Amino acid sequence: MQNPPIFPSPARLGLSVPHSPAATVPSVPPSSQKIVERSTPLFNLPPYRRAQLLLQEMAGLTSRLFEVSNNKAAWLTAYRGSIPTFLQGSCIPPEAAAATTTKEILSILESHQNLLEEAVTELQEIQKIEQDKQAVAQEIASKDSAMRVFAKKLRDAQQVLEQTLEDYEGYRIE
DSSP: OOOOOOOOOTTTTTOOOTTOGGGOOOSSOOOSSEEOOOSSOGGGSOHHHHHHHHHHHHHHHHHHHHHHOTTHHHHHHHTTTSOOOOSTTOEEOGGGTTOOSHHHHHHHHHHHHHHHHHHHHHHHHHHHHHHHHHHHHHHHHHHHHHHHHHHHHHHHHHHHHHHHHHHTGGGOOO
16 A cells, blocks of 8 residues: 655745635734833944844844744744744834834844944954053053163162262272
């Protein structure tokens, strides 16, 4: 007896099953992520904090991308019924709250990526400045140490000269 051929499921192929309840996707799903109102604009934040906030928002945007995807049913099936969480504490930026298409969210993700690159570049510059500062401090300490050694030798030489002058003070030629 022959076994019937095994075909991959439509969800794994990216297709929706016509009568599946998971195949009906609302046009704009409500977001399960929290939407954060910033009290301080991103560009006013220090680079490290800005990078952290951008990463949290990018994680929230990635989750939001799954929510508005045309293939949400396929994603839900692939991830066993729930959209993955990419970062604990992730949030959606205010500009993405009204985004309803993948194109809009990808555009916001791209701008966040550019901002993140700028923040990382600033952090690298700060790190380089700190390294240069440490190198200068070490050089100053080294030169300071050399100056102290020289000053000690100079004092020792002055004491030897003073001692010699005292020793030969009685031998003046008149």
